[in-house]
Amino acid sequence: MAASETIEAHSLLSDALVILGAAGIVIPLFARFRITPVIGFILVGMLVGPFGLGTYVGQFPWLGYMTISDTARLEPFAEFGIIMLLFTVGLELSFGRLWDMRKQVFGLGALELIGCAALIGSGLLLLGNPPTTALALGLALALSSTALVLRIVDPNRPVGRAALAMLLFEDIALIPIIFLLGAMGQGSEAQSTAELMSVLIRGAIVVAVLLVAGRLLFPRLFAQAARTKSPELFLAASLLVIIVASSATGAAGLGPIVGALIAGLLIAETEYNEEVETITKPFEGLALGVFLITVGMGLDLNALFDDPWPIIAGTAAILLTKAIVTGVLLRMMGARRGTSAEAGILMSSPSETTLIVLGAAVSAHLISREDAQFWQMITALGLTITPILAWLGRRLARRVDRGAPLEVGATPEEPRAIVIGFDRVGRLIGEMLDAHGRKWVAIDLDNDAVIRAQADGLPVVFGDATREPMLDKLGVENASAVVLTMDEPVLAQRLVKKLRARFPELPILARARDARHAASLYRAGASTAVPQTLESSLQLSEAVLVDIGVPMGPVIASIHEKRDEHRQLIREEGQLTAPPSLRSRSLRGRGPTGDGNPEPEPNV
Numbered sequence: 001m002a003a004s005e006t007i008e009a010h011s012l013l014s015d016a017l018v019i020l021g022a023a024g025i026v027i028p029l030f031a032r033f034r035i036t037p038v039i040g041f042i043l044v045g046m047l048v049g050p051f052g053l054g055t056y057v058g059q060f061p062w063l064g065y066m067t068i069s070d071t072a073r074l075e076p077f078a079e080f081g082i083i084m085l086l087f088t089v090g091l092e093l094s095f096g097r098l099w100d101m102r103k104q105v106f107g108l109g110a111l112e113l114i115g116c117a118a119l120i121g122s123g124l125l126l127l128g129n130p131p132t133t134a135l136a137l138g139l140a141l142a143l144s145s146t147a148l149v150l151r152i153v154d155p156n157r158p159v160g161r162a163a164l165a166m167l168l169f170e171d172i173a174l175i176p177i178i179f180l181l182g183a184m185g186q187g188s189e190a191q192s193t194a195e196l197m198s199v200l201i202r203g204a205i206v207v208a209v210l211l212v213a214g215r216l217l218f219p220r221l222f223a224q225a226a227r228t229k230s231p232e233l234f235l236a237a238s239l240l241v242i243i244v245a246s247s248a249t250g251a252a253g254l255g256p257i258v259g260a261l262i263a264g265l266l267i268a269e270t271e272y273n274e275e276v277e278t279i280t281k282p283f284e285g286l287a288l289g290v291f292l293i294t295v296g297m298g299l300d301l302n303a304l305f306d307d308p309w310p311i312i313a314g315t316a317a318i319l320l321t322k323a324i325v326t327g328v329l330l331r332m333m334g335a336r337r338g339t340s341a342e343a344g345i346l347m348s349s350p351s352e353t354t355l356i357v358l359g360a361a362v363s364a365h366l367i368s369r370e371d372a373q374f375w376q377m378i379t380a381l382g383l384t385i386t387p388i389l390a391w392l393g394r395r396l397a398r399r400v401d402r403g404a405p406l407e408v409g410a411t412p413e414e415p416r417a418i419v420i421g422f423d424r425v426g427r428l429i430g431e432m433l434d435a436h437g438r439k440w441v442a443i444d445l446d447n448d449a450v451i452r453a454q455a456d457g458l459p460v461v462f463g464d465a466t467r468e469p470m471l472d473k474l475g476v477e478n479a480s481a482v483v484l485t486m487d488e489p490v491l492a493q494r495l496v497k498k499l500r501a502r503f504p505e506l507p508i509l510a511r512a513r514d515a516r517h518a519a520s521l522y523r524a525g526a527s528t529a530v531p532q533t534l535e536s537s538l539q540l541s542e543a544v545l546v547d548i549g550v551p552m553g554p555v556i557a558s559i560h561e562k563r564d565e566h567r568q569l570i571r572e573e574g575q576l577t578a579p580p581s582l583r584s585r586s587l588r589g590r591g592p593t594g595d596g597n598p599e600p601e602p603n604v
Contacts, residue, residue, distance in 0.1 A: 045296020081287030090264015109169025214266035338397035349382035500525025
């Protein structure tokens with residue numbers, strides 16, 4: 001027994017080594033060439049799976065350290081990836097946005113699924129399949145990949161919004177589809193009508209409890225976690241919510257993805273949604289990577305090469321049918337030709353949930369295991385080429401819409417300033433930006449300060465600005481400026497250095513404790529650093545001069561002159577010890593220099 005446990009532990013460690021090694025190689029390598037890592041993970045699965053290098057483990061035992069022979073061990077982790085993805089979808093949506101999308105979800109989404117299933121099922125019926133088999137395969141193959149499509153497409157584009165609506169309906173319809181197949185089944189696992197109603201009642205109760213408990217408990221849970229300012233505790237609270245919600249709906253028979261989606265929707269209604277999404281993102285990416293590796297492991301290239309034409313013909317027929325149905329529906333609903341074409345091609349491949357529906361159909365004896373393996377091969381092949389289909393769709397859309405005006409909503413949003421830290425100084429900066437009609441958003445880790453600001457209707461979010469994904473969520477790439485007001489010198493200096501390395505032309509304005517700290521911020525790449533001691537001295541000097549009878553005009557002029565003089569001295573002190581690259585950037589900046597005039601841009 002001890003020996004078997006040792007072997008099992010060794011196998012798990014070997015699998016973990018392969019997965020983490022794949023993530024460490026695939027993500028940076030494919031990012032370098034601007035290719036989605038989806039393809040890389042699938043290729044890794046093909047390489048290290050039982051149909052790849054795993055076939056040679058008997059001849060070369062050392063390959064056992066580089067391959068994964070038991071795919072069943074990875075299934076829980078792959079399922080967790082889908083759960084995390086649906087949780088992220090819920091965070092992006094919120095109940096308000098889902099309600100706004102109800103016509104698209106239950107209109108376009110329902111028509112797309114029913115239309116594709118009817119056309120595919122009719123084709124299979126004409127090929128001699130029984131009606132129940134044709135219906136089961138039609139419903140399975142009509143589904144599209146939530147895991148891949150939402151990773152590839154931008155949900156803020158028209159194509160992304162249409163795809164999101166269709167995918168949401170498919171995820172909602174998955175459970176009824178499985179029960180429908182069970183009710184039609186002829187085997188021991190077929191569902192009776194009474195069992196189906198029992199599951200639906202239990203599921204409705206669980207969902208109602210989650211909605212009520214989530215509204216009452218989630219804000220309090222995350223508020224307590226936020227007050228500790230411990231990222232570990234905040235992450236633990238996030239994973240606890242996901243696992244509890246998924247387990248509850250899974251135990252009720254609705255499936256864990258329903259609970260994950262509800263948990264995401266509930267957290268999206270709180271002020272902690274940005275931080276939760278940022279802190280759980282690495283888990284989602286790694287778990288989805290495991291899922292994609294399992295997809296690649298299911299591709300038997302030997303079977304494909306031995307008799308490729310049936311698989312190629314079946315894949316082409318499914319892709320063409322779904323692309324035509326989806327594109328025509330979108331066109332009928334008023335979408336542009338380019339949007340319809342791109343969305344149709346993007347949604348044409350089968351889904352990871354197709355494998356789940358095929359398994360349910362086999363259990364209900366609606367299709368044979370041999371036929372299921374054939375369609376599983378087509379599904380895996382379709383998932384593998386989904387990123388290529390997305391690329392082809394974008395190319396076709398540009399060709400179709402060449403010369404056409406931009407769609408409504410395709411123009412970028414007005415840039416806004418990002419204020420990091422929302423204490424007394426941050427609030428005053430926000431008020432001044434409002435006074436001059438400038439858009440802004442602030443971020444702070446002080447939960448109580450965020451709650452007070454949101455109660456006043458101010459655009460302040462809870463989150464850790466030192467994490468790059470959080471700033472990316474706030475739109476730092478298109479920000480008009482970044483203002484650092486936190487009273488933490490070392491942290492501010494590190495953040496300025498990171499921001500300047502990523503965005504050489506971004507205006508970065510920082511609050512400094514004193515002249516020495518301001519010089520350090522200039523060395524790190526700040527456009528402007530304002531020492532607190534200097535400003536308090538200038539304000540006091542202004543009050544003294546006015547009180548002793550000096551006219552206001554000359555006082556203000558002299559104060560401005562003295563401020564510019566000190567800033568220039570501090571800036572030059574920072575330049576003397578800064579690296580040449582930062583020296584040139586900070587001298588150029590994006591604002592006025594010491595003499596009050598903008599410096600000309602150097603020739604490049």
